[in-house]
Amino acid sequence: MSTPDLADALKPTAFIDSDSDAIRSFAATHAGLGSDRDRAIRLYYAVRDAVPYDLRYLGVEPEIFVASNCLAAAGTFCVPKAVTLAAAARATGIPARIGFADVRNHLSSPRILELMGSDVFRWHAYTLLFLDGRWVKSTPAFDRGFCTRFDVAPLEFDGHSDSVFHPFDTAGRQHMEYVLDRGAYDELPFGAFRDAILAAYPRLLAAMAAERAALRPGHKPSSGDQP
Numbered sequence: 001m002s003t004p005d006l007a008d009a010l011k012p013t014a015f016i017d018s019d020s021d022a023i024r025s026f027a028a029t030h031a032g033l034g035s036d037r038d039r040a041i042r043l044y045y046a047v048r049d050a051v052p053y054d055l056r057y058l059g060v061e062p063e064i065f066v067a068s069n070c071l072a073a074a075g076t077f078c079v080p081k082a083v084t085l086a087a088a089a090r091a092t093g094i095p096a097r098i099g100f101a102d103v104r105n106h107l108s109s110p111r112i113l114e115l116m117g118s119d120v121f122r123w124h125a126y127t128l129l130f131l132d133g134r135w136v137k138s139t140p141a142f143d144r145g146f147c148t149r150f151d152v153a154p155l156e157f158d159g160h161s162d163s164v165f166h167p168f169d170t171a172g173r174q175h176m177e178y179v180l181d182r183g184a185y186d187e188l189p190f191g192a193f194r195d196a197i198l199a200a201y202p203r204l205l206a207a208m209a210a211e212r213a214a215l216r217p218g219h220k221p222s223s224g225d226q227p
Helices: 021-030 036-050 067-071 078-091 110-116 144-149 190-200 202-214
Strands: 096-105 120-131 134-138 176-185
Touching (some): 021 036, 021 078, 036 078, 036 120, 036 144, 067 078, 078 096, 078 120, 110 202, 120 176
Antiparallel strands (some): 096 176, 120 134
16 A cells, blocks of 8 residues: 655645744644654644633634634634644644534534524534554544533544544533534635635624623633533
8 A cells, every 4th residue: 555645744834834933832842752643642632722612712714723823812613723733743744634524513502503503513623643654533622621611521532543523421412423524635725614604604603703802801711602
């Protein structure tokens, strides 16, 4: 079996800015030594818990999705965090891509479902890392604090098996399931993502923008509506 061409999965891009000082410093601090798998595992946990998951920061402004900006954000959502893990991995020489899928969330709050008009989250993101000769999926979106608040076990990552969407919460209730695989990309397909989110969730975007505007300096994410 031939080795795939990984050149594009190692290059810095406009969104996956693996050559930025912030990303290079973050990767150097957290990756440590050892194999690609060892370093990828450390980077996964570092990105997962570095920036809180907070749906109030959902938006379609391009700057939100730049990996180095994500590291400095007070909160964010799945796509910027997947981009950030890809950037950190590339900064240490590990090929990385961004994957997307539509998922159904069985535990969404009534308010979020009403704002969405659906129980399907389109373009939910994860990161693919090339380890030991194959692509492995990882999902750094939901930090430990967020999972604790909503009784969902945080996703672990061992570098061997895919770690994607929480199938059940800690009470055994179904949480997330795949609906549609949207493929993997060497760069964030920003235009396609933006157009899809604008068309699907205009009320949700407006509500989250209003909540962001109301945040005071020094505000910490609360246990509000889950995604």
